Amino acid sequence: MPPAIHTVLGPLAPDRLGVCDxxxxLFFRSRQLPGQELDDVAAAEAELRAFRAAGGAAVVQWSPYGTGRRADALPDLARGTGTHIVAATGLHQAAHYDAELLARVMPRLAEVFVTELTEAVRGTGERPVTAGLIKVAGAFHGLDAHARHTMTAAAEAHHATGAPIAVHHELGTGVLDVLDLLCGRLEVAPGSVILGHLNRSPDEWGxxxxxxxxxxxxxxxxxxxxHATDWRMLDCVAALVEGGFGGQVLLGGDTTTAAARSVDGGGPGMPYLTRVLRPRLVERLGEEAAHAVFTANPARAFAW
Structure with a gap:
């Protein structure tokens, strides 16, 4: 079977993904963000429609196990808005969970990840949906015991399925430590690893x-x-493109609170990527680079 993007509506040929956030x-809940939950289906639909109207075609949701990812709502949102949606399994930092949940899930993490990649993620309703990536998280400037345990389980699930591993880096730090663990000791192919939040530490050498x-x-x-402002982020992206690494760069909005949505908060929300950042990237680096970052690269990064 050729590699595919595993969306909430089933496998999708990578060349059909389109412009991708x-x-x-769309949904996210954490004890670290009380009162700021993303849990409104109507608002999620409005945000997706705004993104589609601004030229977007696909969204990869990095909300992992236990963070209110609303797997039950994702298929209808994908159908209703005509947007390709990819859901995540995985586990975030320990601080996002209560002790009872961690005690229940930590001893069988790899099993949970594989099940959700090959069978079904369950949200707050009855309808299941299959995940398309594994989301894990590092600690600030390094890896704590929780991160090492979670990444080891993610690597086991990757080797069993081929699914990519997406990594939250706290304030953009600890990137080389993550690569040493995942791609070194745990033997995950680097092309199956997505290093997130690099804009939060605008270190071009790193x-x-x-x-x-x-x-x-x-x-x-x-x-x-x-965080680093847009102009600094574009400098970092330009440095990578000009250094020959343009085929590895991805861009996303990371909307984690209702206040960050474009339709009912202060924004900038999902449409900002295509309405503002993509034109700036075209002006700075040309249409070919923008196509790679928004379309060609995600089609390869999330295919398995």
Whole structure:
């Protein structure tokens, strides 16, 4: 069977993915963000429609196990808006969960991941949906015991299925430690690893060293006052493209709270990627580079 993008409506040929928001959230719930839950189906639909109207075609939701990912709602949203949606299995940092959930799931993580990749993710309703990637997370400037355990389970699930592993890097740090573990000791092919939040640490040397591994590099969460601003992010992307690593760069919106949606909050939301960032990327680096970042690269990064 040829590689496919595993969407919530089934396998999709990579060349049909289209312009892709490579890291975002339609639904997300965490004890770290009380009162800021993304759990409104109507708002999620409105955000997807706004993204489609701005030229978007696909969204990869990185909300993993236990974070209110609403797997039950995703198929109808995909059908209703004409948007390809990819769901995630995996596990976030320990701080996002209560102790009871972790005690229940940690001893059988690899089994959970494989089941959700090959059978079904269950949301808050009855309808199941199959996941298309494994989301895990590092710690600040390194890897704690939770991260190592979770990444080891993710590698086991990857070897059993071929699914890509997407990594949350706390404030963009610990990237080389993650590569040493996943691609070194755990023998995950670098092309199956997506390194997230690199915009939060605009270190061009670190980005270049990570790119040499062959992994994909995701810049996400634009226009956040407490992160590197858009102009700095574009500098980092340009440095990678001009250094010959343009085939490994991804962009995403990483909308994690209702206030960050374009349709009912302060934004910038999903449409910002295609309405603002893509034209700026075209102006800076040309249409070929923009096509790679928004279309060709995600078609390869999420295919398995």
């Amino acid at each position: 490579a890291h975002d959230h 980005h270049r060293e990570a790119a040499k591994s062959g992994a994909f590099l995701a810049f996400d969460g634009p226009s956040r006052a407490n």
